[in-house]
Amino acid sequence: MDKFLKKEGTASFLSAVAAVIMGLLVGLIVLLVASPSNALAGFGMILTGGFSDMKNVGQVLYYATPIIMTGLSVAFANKTGLFNIGGAGQYMVGAFAAVYVGVEWTFLPPVLHCIVAMIAAMIAGAIWGLVPGLMKAYCNVNEVISCIMMNYIGLNLVNLLVRQTIFDSARNQSYWPADSAELSKLGFDKIFVAGATPSSVNAGIVLAVIAGIVMYIVIDRTKFGYELKACGLNREAARYAGINEKRSIVLSMVIAGGLAGLGGAFYYLSGAGAGIAITEELAAEGFNGIPVALLGMSNPIGSVFAGIFISYLKVGGQAMQSLGLAPEIIDIITSVIIYFAAFALFFKLMLAKLSAGKQKTNANAEPVSQNAKKGGTA
Amino acid sequence: MSEYVIEMCNITKEFPGIIANDNITLQLRKGEIHALLGENGAGKSTLMSVLFGMYQPEKGVIKKDGQPVQIKGPNDANRLGIGMVHQHFKLVHNFTVLENIILGVETVKGGLLKMDDARKKVMELSEKYGLLVDPDALIEDITVGMQQRVEILKMLYRENEILIFDEPTAVLTPQEIDELMNIMKGLVKEGKSILFITHKLNEIKAVADRCTVLRKGKYIGTVNVCDVTQQEMSEMMVGRKVNLKVDKEPAQPTDVLLEVKNLSVHSKHGTKNAVNNVSFQVRKGEIVCLAGIDGNGQSELVYALAGLEKSEGTVILSGEDISTESIRYRNTHGLGHIPEDRHRHGLVLDYPLAYNMVLQRYFEPKFCNKGFLRYDEIFSYSDKLIEQYDVRSGQGSKTIARSMSGGNQQKAIVAREIDRDPDLLIAVQPTRGLDVGAIEYIHKELIAQRDAGKGILLVSLELDEVMNLSDRILVMFEGEIVADLDPNAVTVQELGLYMAGAKREEV
Ligand SMILES: Nc1ncnc2c1ncn2[C@@H]1O[C@H](COP(=O)(O)OP(=O)(O)OP(=O)(O)O)[C@@H](O)[C@H]1O
Ligand SMILES: [Mg+2]
Numbered sequence: 001m002d003k004f005l006k007k008e009g010t011a012s013f014l015s016a017v018a019a020v021i022m023g024l025l026v027g028l029i030v031l032l033v034a035s036p037s038n039a040l041a042g043f044g045m046i047l048t049g050g051f052s053d054m055k056n057v058g059q060v061l062y063y064a065t066p067i068i069m070t071g072l073s074v075a076f077a078n079k080t081g082l083f084n085i086g087g088a089g090q091y092m093v094g095a096f097a098a099v100y101v102g103v104e105w106t107f108l109p110p111v112l113h114c115i116v117a118m119i120a121a122m123i124a125g126a127i128w129g130l131v132p133g134l135m136k137a138y139c140n141v142n143e144v145i146s147c148i149m150m151n152y153i154g155l156n157l158v159n160l161l162v163r164q165t166i167f168d169s170a171r172n173q174s175y176w177p178a179d180s181a182e183l184s185k186l187g188f189d190k191i192f193v194a195g196a197t198p199s200s201v202n203a204g205i206v207l208a209v210i211a212g213i214v215m216y217i218v219i220d221r222t223k224f225g226y227e228l229k230a231c232g233l234n235r236e237a238a239r240y241a242g243i244n245e246k247r248s249i250v251l252s253m254v255i256a257g258g259l260a261g262l263g264g265a266f267y268y269l270s271g272a273g274a275g276i277a278i279t280e281e282l283a284a285e286g287f288n289g290i291p292v293a294l295l296g297m298s299n300p301i302g303s304v305f306a307g308i309f310i311s312y313l314k315v316g317g318q319a320m321q322s323l324g325l326a327p328e329i330i331d332i333i334t335s336v337i338i339y340f341a342a343f344a345l346f347f348k349l350m351l352a353k354l355s356a357g358k359q360k361t362n363a364n365a366e367p368v369s370q371n372a373k374k375g376g377t378a
Numbered sequence: 379m380s381e382y383v384i385e386m387c388n389i390t391k392e393f394p395g396i397i398a399n400d401n402i403t404l405q406l407r408k409g410e411i412h413a414l415l416g417e418n419g420a421g422k423s424t425l426m427s428v429l430f431g432m433y434q435p436e437k438g439v440i441k442k443d444g445q446p447v448q449i450k451g452p453n454d455a456n457r458l459g460i461g462m463v464h465q466h467f468k469l470v471h472n473f474t475v476l477e478n479i480i481l482g483v484e485t486v487k488g489g490l491l492k493m494d495d496a497r498k499k500v501m502e503l504s505e506k507y508g509l510l511v512d513p514d515a516l517i518e519d520i521t522v523g524m525q526q527r528v529e530i531l532k533m534l535y536r537e538n539e540i541l542i543f544d545e546p547t548a549v550l551t552p553q554e555i556d557e558l559m560n561i562m563k564g565l566v567k568e569g570k571s572i573l574f575i576t577h578k579l580n581e582i583k584a585v586a587d588r589c590t591v592l593r594k595g596k597y598i599g600t601v602n603v604c605d606v607t608q609q610e611m612s613e614m615m616v617g618r619k620v621n622l623k624v625d626k627e628p629a630q631p632t633d634v635l636l637e638v639k640n641l642s643v644h645s646k647h648g649t650k651n652a653v654n655n656v657s658f659q660v661r662k663g664e665i666v667c668l669a670g671i672d673g674n675g676q677s678e679l680v681y682a683l684a685g686l687e688k689s690e691g692t693v694i695l696s697g698e699d700i701s702t703e704s705i706r707y708r709n710t711h712g713l714g715h716i717p718e719d720r721h722r723h724g725l726v727l728d729y730p731l732a733y734n735m736v737l738q739r740y741f742e743p744k745f746c747n748k749g750f751l752r753y754d755e756i757f758s759y760s761d762k763l764i765e766q767y768d769v770r771s772g773q774g775s776k777t778i779a780r781s782m783s784g785g786n787q788q789k790a791i792v793a794r795e796i797d798r799d800p801d802l803l804i805a806v807q808p809t810r811g812l813d814v815g816a817i818e819y820i821h822k823e824l825i826a827q828r829d830a831g832k833g834i835l836l837v838s839l840e841l842d843e844v845m846n847l848s849d850r851i852l853v854m855f856e857g858e859i860v861a862d863l864d865p866n867a868v869t870v871q872e873l874g875l876y877m878a879g880a881k882r883e884e885v
Pocket of ligand 2 (some may be wrong): 423783
């Protein structure tokens with residue numbers, strides 16, 4: 001069994017690497033078009049920026065934390081055959097719950113305060129996942145549609161609540177969570193420093209990695225994971241087996257939402273001096289969960305690495321600012337790399353699926369792979 | 379000009395852990411029906427898929443009219459005049475018959491489909507070969523037998539000369555099988571050549587000229603069908619004597635095990651009930667067969683008993699009313715179910731075989747400890763079933779179910795359900811797609827279950843199986859039970875009349 005898993009694992013890993021290389025090449029082309037004179041130097045910075053000093057290494061981990069969580073969220077729902085595109089909304093309501101508790105509940109002692117804030121974030125995110133889960137399970141409403149709606153409801157609700165409860169008009173954003181609610185630095189600020197400026201990395205990254213490991217175990221080793229995967233692979237057979245498929249759908253969306261909500265807490269409890277801004281844009285951290293999960297092949301451990309990789313590009317991109325490139329261009333280039341890599345992988349998966357109908361599947365099993373195809377593209 | 383239209387010479391095709399075709403040679407004469415016989419997993423579908431271009435062989439050559447050819451995909455096959463009816467049809471369900479037939483080879487004029495010409499050609503073909511279809515009916519509204527005609531018309535429309543049928547009769551009713559046999563005979567008269575896979579020896583006897591036998595991926599031999607008996611063919615195929623008729627003692631039924639009272643199931647289409655106010659009993663120690671022409675409510679009745687479909691009325695199992703209980707409750711309280719559709723319900727095709735073997739039991743303490751699956755237990759249990767029921771696959775318990783041969787998928791499900799040792803086993807077409815050796819084994823197991831005091835509700839379209847196995851026959855017609863018969867006191871012809879609704883007995 002283990003050997004077999006490893007084999008599968010290597011194949012996925014290699015295709016992810018291939019996709020990343022594709023993405024980087026396209027990024028280079030975009031860079032050549034956008035700014036020919038700086039292209040090669042800039043590209044070098046993207047590649048090495050994340051390693052340029054210890055602080056940047058820390059920053060890579062810091063930015064990776066929330067997107068690992070939203071990536072895990074997407075990957076988890078995916079196991080039950082659901083596409084959780086609601087990461088942005090879940091992330092935002094989670095962030096608000098954490099910041100609210102962090103700002104208001106100062107009667108709590110330090111560590112407990114932080115824990116309660118994280119729990120609040122998880123619950124808020126879970127509720128934001130629960131709604132599409134219920135709608136899918138009991139009314140057969142496509143989760144993509146209800147997730148998108150929940151994203152906008154979440155965004156506007158958070159704007160409203162921030163304005164009414166914890167609004168800091170001086171900064172035109174929410175107050176910052178109290179020190180007692182901050183995630184511990186775990187001494188990282190001593191390791192990941194450049195000169196006197198430490199990186200913002202904190203206990204969040206450790207918790208995110210632990211979340212990934214726990215999720216791997218749950219999915220691969222437990223009864224619960226067996227049920228979720230059975231539902232994702234063949235819902236009718238899961239029903240036949242006596243698995244309560246409605247419950248599985250709802251639970252998997254609730255857990256996915258909780259993971260994304262926790263991602264929001266990790267970001268805003270980092271003590272990096274961030275409040276929730278009033279904005280009309282959905283949180284990018286929410287959407288970046290999708291390429292993270294894709295690059296990670298929906299594998300929890302893979303998602304952890306994918307999150308770190310994408311964050312590495314982001315830090316590398318920031319380093320490029322010294323070349324005088326507009327931040328927008330840098331954003332475009334890093335997103336092109338991210339999305340192209342994810343897209344290349346998506347394409348590869350689709351192709352594999354299509355040819356599976358011909359090559360991998362035996363002729364007797366044809367019709368189901370056909371249905372799977374239909375389901376996949378629908 | 380070569381004697382053979384198609385020659386497959388020394389074909390070898392390997393899959394992980396197994397050589398599916400090991401140096402196989404098959405020669406098809408022009409104008410013959412050539413049967414391909416072999417146990418489950420012998421490599422028949424693989425060999426035909428190689429000919430149809432779906433797999434590339436590691437070794438060997440394919441010759442068409444004596445000339446070596448390369449077949450890289452179904453399009454190449456089509457160009458060479460090779461067509462295939464897959465065991466499971468590949469039709470677009472919300473398209474009409476006509477649209478399905480011309481799909482992929484549409485003729486267009488100024489960007490518009492030239493439907494009239496196509497329609498004319500289809501109607502001509504349909505008349506010529508007795509393949510009557512309604513060109514404007516939607517696929518989802520017509521029977522499986524009709525769908526198969528559409529598949530055949532598709533091949534004819536493409537003017538294919540070499541026709542491959544992969545287990546075409548497994549899904550048909552006895553009447554439809556007779557019709558298909560006649561159609562096949564008509565096709566070879568027109569000079570077409572047919573490759574025909576089936577597990578039913580009487581069908582080979584009835585239509586085939588020659589028969590090639592495979593065993594465990596190897597070529598055993600080719601015989602003239604008229605020179606051999608069915609016994610000889612089955613021996614060639616399994617390498618031992620097979621008892622084609624089951625021996626069993628008369629049943630000794632005891633207490634009532636299953637009691638169904640006034641059960642009704644709403645129909646998905648139309649307003650009529652699919653199952654209408656049905657009442658019957660199954661006692662311990664008997665095999666009760668639900669006979670009937672496909673589509674008369676048997677499937678819905680079974681789904682209702684298993685809890686997969688909503689119903690009205692009462693279902694009592696071992697004295698306990700389970701009418702409103704969950705599927706899980708029924709599964710764990712004495713109900714076993716070999717489902718009609720092995721791909722839809724029976725298997726999670728992308729799970730390894732071992733996981734499929736514990737599909738309704740993974741949570742039992744034996745396989746699960748504090749929420750964690752016990753791999754070693756699951757795999758050793760699965761190995762045991764594989765051994766006992768001779769389930770063949772490339773990589774044993776680790777094999778992904780999707781890659782197994784159709785018959786072995788079926789064997790895995792049957793093994794799982796019998797081994798759960800349910801009080802009542804609902805067996806829907808339990809031997810669909812199985813080879814004679816496997817059928818013999820499964821029939822023996824079912825009778826052993828009966829003799830151990832279990833009840834069996836058998837649903838089968840196969841009259842031989844119905845007559846051989848059952849102790850009592852309930853005939854369903856249009857959602858109602860129209861007769862309760864003793865198989866020893868009724869002839870097949872009479873049974874046919876009941877099934878067709880021409881005769882009815884008050885029960
Ligand atoms: N795509 C595949 N990947 C791996 N193994 C395969 C694949 N297709 C077939 N096999 C294996 O090759 C062997 C032959 O399979 P095949 O489907 O040709 O059998 P068959 O003779 O058609 O049997 P049946 O009567 O059960 O349909 C089986 O053991 C099967 O497990
Ligand atoms: Mg086959």
